[in-house]
Amino acid sequence: xxxxxxxxxxxxxxxxxxxxxxxxxxxxxxxxxxxxxxxxxxxxxxxxxxxxxxxxxxxxxxxxxxxxxxxxxxxxxxxxxxxxxxxxxxxxxxxxxxxxxxxxxxxxxxxxxxxxxxxxxxxxxxxxxxxxxxxxxxxxxxxxxxxxxxxxxxxxxxxxxxxxxxxxxxxxxxxxxxxxxxxxxxxxxxxxxxxxxxxxxxxxxxxxxxxxxxxxxxxxxxxxxxxxxxxxxxxxxxxxxxx
Amino acid sequence: xxxxxxxxxxxxxxxxxxxxxxxxxxxxxxxxxxxxxxxxxxxxxxxxxxxxxxxxxxxxxxxxxxxxxxxxxxxxxxxxxxxxxxxxxxxxxxxxxxxxxxxxxxxxxxxxxxxxxxxxxxxxxxxxxxxxxxxxxxxxxxxxxxxxxxxxxxxxxxxxxxxxxxxxxxxxxxxxxxxxxxxxxxxxxxxxxxxxxxxxxxxxxxxxxxxxxxxxxxxxxxxxxxxxxxxxxxxxxxxxxxxxxxxxxxxxxxxxxxxxxxxxxxxxxxxxxxxxxxxxxxxxxxxxxxxxxxxxxxxxxxxxxxxxxxxxxxxxxxxxxxxxxxxxxxxxxxxxxxxxxxxxxxxxxxxxxxxxxxxxxxxxxxxxxxxxxx
Numbered sequence: 001x002x003x004x005x006x007x008x009x010x011x012x013x014x015x016x017x018x019x020x021x022x023x024x025x026x027x028x029x030x031x032x033x034x035x036x037x038x039x040x041x042x043x044x045x046x047x048x049x050x051x052x053x054x055x056x057x058x059x060x061x062x063x064x065x066x067x068x069x070x071x072x073x074x075x076x077x078x079x080x081x082x083x084x085x086x087x088x089x090x091x092x093x094x095x096x097x098x099x100x101x102x103x104x105x106x107x108x109x110x111x112x113x114x115x116x117x118x119x120x121x122x123x124x125x126x127x128x129x130x131x132x133x134x135x136x137x138x139x140x141x142x143x144x145x146x147x148x149x150x151x152x153x154x155x156x157x158x159x160x161x162x163x164x165x166x167x168x169x170x171x172x173x174x175x176x177x178x179x180x181x182x183x184x185x186x187x188x189x190x191x192x193x194x195x196x197x198x199x200x201x202x203x204x205x206x207x208x209x210x211x212x213x214x215x216x217x218x219x220x221x222x223x224x225x226x227x228x229x230x231x232x233x234x235x236x237x238x239x240x241x242x243x
Numbered sequence: 244x245x246x247x248x249x250x251x252x253x254x255x256x257x258x259x260x261x262x263x264x265x266x267x268x269x270x271x272x273x274x275x276x277x278x279x280x281x282x283x284x285x286x287x288x289x290x291x292x293x294x295x296x297x298x299x300x301x302x303x304x305x306x307x308x309x310x311x312x313x314x315x316x317x318x319x320x321x322x323x324x325x326x327x328x329x330x331x332x333x334x335x336x337x338x339x340x341x342x343x344x345x346x347x348x349x350x351x352x353x354x355x356x357x358x359x360x361x362x363x364x365x366x367x368x369x370x371x372x373x374x375x376x377x378x379x380x381x382x383x384x385x386x387x388x389x390x391x392x393x394x395x396x397x398x399x400x401x402x403x404x405x406x407x408x409x410x411x412x413x414x415x416x417x418x419x420x421x422x423x424x425x426x427x428x429x430x431x432x433x434x435x436x437x438x439x440x441x442x443x444x445x446x447x448x449x450x451x452x453x454x455x456x457x458x459x460x461x462x463x464x465x466x467x468x469x470x471x472x473x474x475x476x477x478x479x480x481x482x483x484x485x486x487x488x489x490x491x492x493x494x495x496x497x498x499x500x501x502x503x504x505x506x507x508x509x510x511x512x513x514x515x516x517x518x519x520x521x522x523x524x525x526x527x528x529x530x531x532x533x534x535x536x537x538x539x540x541x542x543x544x545x546x547x548x549x550x551x552x553x554x555x556x557x558x559x560x561x562x563x564x565x566x567x568x569x570x571x572x573x574x575x576x577x578x579x580x581x582x583x584x585x586x587x588x589x590x591x592x593x594x595x596x597x598x599x600x601x602x603x604x605x606x607x608x609x610x611x612x613x614x615x616x617x
Contacts, residue, residue: 051458052457052458052613052614053454053457053458053613053614054614055614072614073460073462076458076459076460077460079458081455081458083451083454083455085450085451085454086451087450087451087452087454087455088452089253089257089450089452090450091257091260091261092253092256092257092260096253096256099249100249100250100252100253101459103245103246103248103249103252104246104249104250104456104459104460104461104465105459105460106245106246106460
């Protein structure tokens, strides 16, 4: 399978603190790849390096076939990103946000209009298209924010804990969107600390204390560790049995 | 360039949707231009005098009458003891004590040379100077009359040979408001340019949307232009608004070319926008950037020569004004608006502002990072 992300010994140090310790992994085109770990395991650091928001200390990293050291700005045209903190403009309407993000990714007016209509149909928001984002419930904001992050049809979309703080029903709807997107050939790189969400991913990396402890499909990992769920796998990795 | 346009469009949408922003852009200027221009005046309109007349003669009455006849001296009541009058000065209810000692008239008639005592509240040195000046004028006038009137035969010899005639140029009615107006306009433009820009950018940092922009193809010069252009336009609008308002309300003239006023305003705006940008880059919270901008504005305003003449500042303070953008534009505005200065007379200041603006904008752009070095 064609690789869209390749990281070899990706390391990030903040002073003496090692946030990412020689991470090596790769992600294939169209894959849904999950980075799992407790808070503070180094997931956000890893995602921020790949998006070009943070410079790595060392390691060889290519995203969409480009080098993160030298081609960060070109990478930015080929990726989408949804950060942990909500990042649409609360004081703009749904349509205005779509227009703005479409515009800065260089989509022509005609395409922006078409995308707005498509999104409105898909998410069923035509009725409230002129409402300010700030007035929408969190689940709505998250779905919109994701749809806007993939509006310019990037090679890869990075989702940093996209479902934290939303109810289980909205989380399921959100994962439906992720599946649809992946089916269109967009690679999805998602971090989460909800272990049940790992089951939705095709392949996962489990991180603890800045290191990758295990990589594989959820089924393989469960078999390898003799566990009933990814949650059990995680417990075994994070707290290995003594003796 | 299309990216810049999308950012500008978004900024205008947000500015006009913000409930705090519109009053800031439209009401604050009116407030500043009406209240500050009238209040921040150094004109001495009224000097309250506590009179102690222990002579109670015709001559002493003539002197107090002269004080009362002038436009600015008011003598609400007379006191019998100097202590009482001095108490009024102490508590601040009068500005000056006029003490005419007993034997005043007698001494004048005997041509022994009489004295009056004037005690001035000099807490405000500037107004004390003016009070002194005005009372000297009254006393001198009285002197002249005495010399010519009491001894009529010496009239010819006593009259001053040289009379100084005054004529106030550039502001013939000595209207302090016309002097203040260009300065207040500069403050106004700065609040819009520096303060609003800085707060706007830091707000985007706080909301986390700036991080989102940093993973998009928006380059830093796109971002900076997109942020500065709207406030530049609003700043130019404020200048136009201020000039119109001043002309209608106070007859503030624009003796020189209107184009030159806008040209210097435009250059100045680039400078203060750059400073606002700079401060927003080194700040992470709105409170922080507000504190920083107010600090700079306060120092710049007080040292700019808007209230006190730069020429009377100590040498080091005049040196500091080399980096004070306010000092440049206030000088340039006053020159063009009140004196009708031509380009040749203000081009030195314009070039300095342009160089300054270039340095500030360049260093702010270099300082702005899309990638955290971490």
